Amino acid sequence: MKITEELRNRLSEWRRYLHQHPELSFQEVETARFVSSTLEKMPGMKVETQLGYPTAVVGELSTGTGPVIAIRADMDALPIQEQNDCHYKSIIPGVMHACGHDAHTAIALGTAQVLSEAFQKHTIQGTVRFLFQPAEEHVDEKGWSGAPYMIQAGVLDNVDVVIALHMSPEHHIGEVLIHDGYSMANVDVFKVKINGTGGHGAYPHLGTDPFWMLSHVLNHLYGITGRRVSPLEPAVISIGKISGGSTSNVIPSEVEVHGTIRSYHPKLSEQLKKGVASAFSIAEQFGGSLEFKFIQEDPALYNHPKVNQLLKRSITNLYPDFHILNQPFGLGGEDFAHMTNTIPGAMFFLGCKVDDRKERGLHTPYFDIDESVLEIGTSVLAQTAYHFLNQEKMNK
Numbered sequence: 001m002k003i004t005e006e007l008r009n010r011l012s013e014w015r016r017y018l019h020q021h022p023e024l025s026f027q028e029v030e031t032a033r034f035v036s037s038t039l040e041k042m043p044g045m046k047v048e049t050q051l052g053y054p055t056a057v058v059g060e061l062s063t064g065t066g067p068v069i070a071i072r073a074d075m076d077a078l079p080i081q082e083q084n085d086c087h088y089k090s091i092i093p094g095v096m097h098a099c100g101h102d103a104h105t106a107i108a109l110g111t112a113q114v115l116s117e118a119f120q121k122h123t124i125q126g127t128v129r130f131l132f133q134p135a136e137e138h139v140d141e142k143g144w145s146g147a148p149y150m151i152q153a154g155v156l157d158n159v160d161v162v163i164a165l166h167m168s169p170e171h172h173i174g175e176v177l178i179h180d181g182y183s184m185a186n187v188d189v190f191k192v193k194i195n196g197t198g199g200h201g202a203y204p205h206l207g208t209d210p211f212w213m214l215s216h217v218l219n220h221l222y223g224i225t226g227r228r229v230s231p232l233e234p235a236v237i238s239i240g241k242i243s244g245g246s247t248s249n250v251i252p253s254e255v256e257v258h259g260t261i262r263s264y265h266p267k268l269s270e271q272l273k274k275g276v277a278s279a280f281s282i283a284e285q286f287g288g289s290l291e292f293k294f295i296q297e298d299p300a301l302y303n304h305p306k307v308n309q310l311l312k313r314s315i316t317n318l319y320p321d322f323h324i325l326n327q328p329f330g331l332g333g334e335d336f337a338h339m340t341n342t343i344p345g346a347m348f349f350l351g352c353k354v355d356d357r358k359e360r361g362l363h364t365p366y367f368d369i370d371e372s373v374l375e376i377g378t379s380v381l382a383q384t385a386y387h388f389l390n391q392e393k394m395n396k
Contacts, residue, residue, distance in 0.1 A: 001318060003114050004379045010113075011374040014038070015106035016088035022077030022095045022102070025135035025146070028055040031075045031105070035132045038109055042116040052153030053146060057132040059112055061119045066126030069388050070155070070162040070345075071381055072336060073108035074101045074136035074146070083365035098367040100167030100352070103374060105132065107165065110378035115385060126389035131155055131162075136335050143295045147338040161307055162345035163384060164336050165377050166329075169360050171351030173370050176315055177325045178308050178348045182264040184301035185234070187333035190276055191258050193291040194283045198253030210244065210255040213283035217257075220279040228275055235272060236262040236331050262331040264300050301329070301337040307346035314383040319376070332362075350377055 023031050032055040039047045039059040046060045055075070082089050082096040090096045108130055118124050135146035156162065168177060194214055199207025218239070225235045237259065244255030261276060263269045273294055280290055315322055329349055336347050352369040353360075360366045 001379050003117060004110065004375050004382065007110050007113060007378065008375055011106050011110045011378060012371050014109055015102050015371065015374060018102035018105055019088050019097050020091050022090050022092055022097045023075075024079060024095055025076040025138040026053070026055065026140060028075045028134045031055070032057050032132070032134070035075070035105065035109065039112060039130070042113055044116055044119050045112065051155055052149035052151070053134050055134040056146065056150050056153070058155055059130040059132070060127060061112070061115055062127035063119070063125050067389055068127040068129065068159045069385050070129040070131055070159045071108055071111060071385065072131040072133055072162060072164040072339060073104040074133050074336075075105050076101060076135050076137050076146070078137055078363060080363070080365050084368055086368070096365065096367070098363050098365065099137065100169075100362070100367070100369060101136065103167055103352070103369055103377070104165065107374055107377035107381065108132065110374065111381040111385070114378060114382040118386065124386060124389050128385050128389070129155065129159060139295070139297050143297065145297065145335040145338075147335040151338060151342055156339060156342050159343055161310075161388060162339050162343055163307065163311065163381065164345070164347045165381065166334070166347055166349045167352045167362070167369055167373065168349040169353055169362060169367060169369065171325075171349070172353045172355070173351055173372055173376070174319070174322050175325060175351035176322055176348055177327060177329060178303075178311060178346075179326055179328050180303055180305040180308055182300045183303050183328045183347070184334045184337065185262040185264060185331040186266065186269040186300045187297040188261040188269060188273060189258070189295040189297055190261065190273075191256070191293045191295070192280050193254055193256050194280070195254045195289045195291070196287065199251045201249040201251055204251060207251060208287040209251050210253070210283070210288055211251070213286045213288045214242070214255055214257065216282050216286065217279050220282055221276065224272065224275040224279065229268070229272070233268055234262070234264050234328070234331055235268060236260075237272060237276065262333070264328075266300065269300075298333040298335045299337045299341050301334050301347060302340050303346040304340065304344040307344055308348075310384055310388055311346060311348055311380070314380050314387055318379050318383055350380075
């Protein structure tokens with residue numbers, strides 16, 4: 001904590017620089033350059049770039065033998081026009097760090113700095129691998145976000161444990177969310193095209209109307225989670241896009257529907273996908289045809305209980321007055337789940353609420369943080385790595 005306190009100003013400078021210069025998923029060129037150049041200044045740090053994706057950065061501190069822990073930070077921003085009136089607001093039109101990835105990256109850099117000093121003093125035996133990941137927010141045409149690319153490149157090879165944190169603007173400083181097991185949702189996307197013949201708006205009986213077909217589909221679709229899934233199971237099906245037609249007096253020949261399915265358990269995910277497919281098949285009973293596509297963007301985030309124990313130990317040792325909330329994180333998606341599905345790992349949420357009575361939620365144009373969270377996050381990650389390397393034995 002003492003070392004981290006000395007980093008306070010630098011943590012803020014890093015975070016504010018990144019906040020001013022946000023880059024979208026798969027476009028984090030300058031961010032990656034900033035991260036790699038910062039890591040290269042730290043004694044003992046080995047830096048590799050383009051592992052799995054051109055904007056990925058990996059730093060490593062190691063004594064050559066011993067256990068291995070990885071710390072992951074995401075770096076991408078969102079296509080949102082910032083509405084904050086602060087001197088460090090985004091200077092990139094239409095792009096903003098509205099999910100705290102600037103803070104995650106600054107905290108991981110701070111953790112690297114703290115542990116670099118510990119390695120130089122020979123107080124740690126083992127390896128810490130820092131994973132600065134692109135593209136958490138979006139997937140490419142393959143349906144891949146940044147985590148699968150980095151995993152495919154081998155960044156988790158020989159790693160025993162992986163940890164990460166996330167900002168929680170709904171919670172105050174001193175509140176921490178830690179939850180065992182499934183804690184964030186499977187993210188399944190469906191894209192469906194309903195085809196009919198279309199026709200003149202004055203003579204609908206002479207053709208087949210995909211909008212009319214869709215009206216029957218929607219009734220069935222929205223009933224799936226309410227009547228075919230236990231109310232004790234977290235599950236959501238939402239339509240995000242309906243498009244079709246070009247003018248008022250023409251019935252279009254097709255309508256396109258995009259939506260999302262959220263759930264925690266893999267079996268339920270499969271059940272919901274079958275339900276969605278069944279709902280859209282109703283269109284075929286009215287003379288339509290379907291083009292159907294499912295995309296799994298993220299699996300459910302599974303937090304390993306033993307990794308959580310390690311995190312809790314660090315938090316209670318450093319901040320005994322903090323309030324640890326044992327609750328799931330919601331039905332949002334997080335591509336860190338790919339990593340915790342590969343090796344034991346866990347993510348925790350840190351309260352960072354700005355107490356100014358303004359709504360500053362995730363993915364909003366007013367998102368911001370209480371920057372004291374930067375010190376807290378750095379201390380917790382560094383202490384967790386220190387505990388694991390020196391004292392913990394994980395049983396996979």
